[in-house]
Amino acid sequence: MLRGLGWRIGPLALLFALPLAGCRQGPAPLTGEQGGAQGNDVHGAIVLAVGINNDDTIDAALLEDLNQRVGDLIRSYRTLHPRVHVELQPFPEDRLAGELKRRSRDGLAPDLVMVNGTTARSLSQQGLTRPIRIPDAVADELDPGALARVRQPDGRLIGLPLLLQPQLACYDRRRVKEPPTTLEELLARNGGRMQAGLPIDPINLAWTLGPLGTLDTVKRLADGQPATASDRARMRAWLDWLANAHLQQGIHFLTDQDALVKGLANGRLDWISCRSTQLGRLQLRLGPHLGVTVLPSGPGGPASPITRERLLAFGINSTPTQRRAAESLASFSINPLVQRTITLRDLTSLPVNRKLHLPTGSSRTLETLEAARAQGAVNEAATMPLLHVDAEGTERFRRLISGFLYGEIDAETTSGRLVRALSAQSAP
Amino acid sequence: MNGPETLLPEVAGWGGYLLRPTVLIQVLIVALVLAAEAQLRRHARPDRRQALLRPLSLLLLALLTALLALAGRPWGLAAFLSWALAGWSALRLLHRALAHVIEPDSLKLIDSRLLRPMYLVVVALALIDRFDNLQDLALVPLGSWFGSRVNLGQLFGATVTVYLLAMGTGPPAQGVAWLAQRFLHISDGSRRALALMLRYLAVGLGVVWALDHIGVNGTALLAVAGGLSVGLGFGIKEVFSNFISGLWLLFEGSVRPGEVLFVEGDPCEVRSLGLRAAVLWRDRDNAELVVPNQTFFTAATTTYTGTDRLRRSQVLVGAAYRHDPAIVISLLEATAAACPRVLAAPSPRGLLLSYGDSAIQYALRFWIADPMDNVSICSEVQVAVWQAFRQHDIEIPFPQQVQYQVELPPPPDAPTPPL
Structure with a gap:
């Protein structure tokens, strides 16, 4: 209901936000490597490539939705900067690297790329986007965790964080009256035939590290400290819990997050760990039966989910004029009032601008999102190394854990390989 | 939002790319090389050296593109344009290869109406895909037609499909018709008619598919x-009326390509039966007649190729009264039978037609295989008759008239001439 209200009030709120945004000129001009946005003299035609979830089909409905979500932002921006023409180009997120590689080779790379953090990191590593530096005044306004996640060792950012995407628990209210609040409850619900789904990937399964007391081990190993007997024991405890969960008939380990979302949407699963951006898709299928809550805690402490971010990365072929326009739009998009409008319209993400105070009391979903973000922020430093696991590392992790769960690799070997992998992760 | 409101800003957005120096350099390189080639082509003699200009241009483009790449500058667009140019040149080679298996007229049509347009479309799409996202562009709405929302991709797909069917189904249809002729032993005319009908069928189905693809409401x-x-x-x-007449005539089979019809007293061969008119070839003066289809539909038509292509032809000749008609008739029949292009069966037949003023009139009737050869075969037969008559001392008399002045007696009241 609130989501629907958000859609209705969205354009109106943006309209009110404009004069204020205009007076304030954004948080502060972004400063790229070759000059930043220079107030009102920005002009030119820029291309904004938007990464689309791999599961979504680019069709008329999606384009209409995109035109409303991002189009509203652009239309609002253009009332301040009418000489800037922004063209939207949607691409499936998994095709984006290939597209950008080809377009960069042609000199036709987009000026701005709106993508998830993982994709942005991959694009940056391949040299397909341009890292930026932002003034301290701007950095002070942004979520420090998000900034830390997108910051390179040299201090530059792989892109400008735009929205936060916390991890939480999604469930079907018709079959789960009270969601589990602890890992023990999650296992115990098996008797009640609750079908739960967990993903086998290092980022989305990291939330189980905190409740099982393994988070310190991950941090110590990632910091380059030698593995102690205690570390190995904690790693074994985490693996034992996974093995125990896998033995339960009602708990399913699936290879990726999208499979979990499909499972819940199709009614095969009742409870899953999910990302806030997937709420829209689930809402469409489950409607009012979709329940959201924070992830379960455990004897070792609260859940340790990793909050991801949607960010704006900068293309490498832009002219100085196009760069100024792109940075100006990026700067506009993190304006508190603009961020507030975007957040309240969709209720699928949180603003990256921490100066913005959301009316969490007005919406249960918003309250849960905020709680999930706070849950993730507690252990941000410990989970950070896992963000640097690349696609190859993720695949190795999947194979290892799958082999362990199906009894092909014993716990000792699995534990040893995980320890070595985490230690290697710290090498750079 | 309808088409122009969405499409124009999208296309206008590409302008931003052209402002990039790295893009401009690539475009300029290709344009300058092509301009130089055109200049050289204008001044060079049309010999083998001119044929080397395009390969040299492509080589130069490859070198310049490689230089861009070595300098760490974007080069993909220049490479793409070079490849597109090379592909265009390669179409000539394809043309030469196809010339061995396809008739020149058909090849010219295939080349100008199918291969080259399709190549240009593919290159244009590939180029647009570099500037934009084709998948996104295809979804640009063009408005609501006959109760269904139509987008750019649907319209483009439907148009290309119908065009391809209209232009590209010729050779496959002819192939199927050829096979049908081979196995069913149908006539050449039937083969051509079958090929044309197959094309109409393919285009008709294509149009129905296109309308369905666009989502046009059948009721609307x-x-x-x-x-x-x-x-x-x-x-x-x-x-x-002409269109329906054309379809009807095709099914009826009376005016099919290859048929020989009598038009204004001349035998003409049907070259093609189009949607509006039939094109006929007249041997007498090598003229092509474009006759509206409904002319054949509403007027009586004389054809020599309805059930077979045989024509019974006839020459007339006179022989003097002193010759025995039986001998003359037998000589005429033997003469016709000796002509190579006169069919042996049905056998030639001589007839005594009438007793004329100065000669007995005979007719020599014989059969020929191709009605279009009637005039030339008649000429051959008449020459042979003249020679045969000469050999057998048979006179071909011509009308002779003796004129003399009658001297009448003077009238009674006439004056007596003076002594």
């Missing part, structure tokens, strides 16, 4: 067709 289409029928009755009746 019927309503529009009803309205159009009024227009047809008044405005384009003739066009529609």
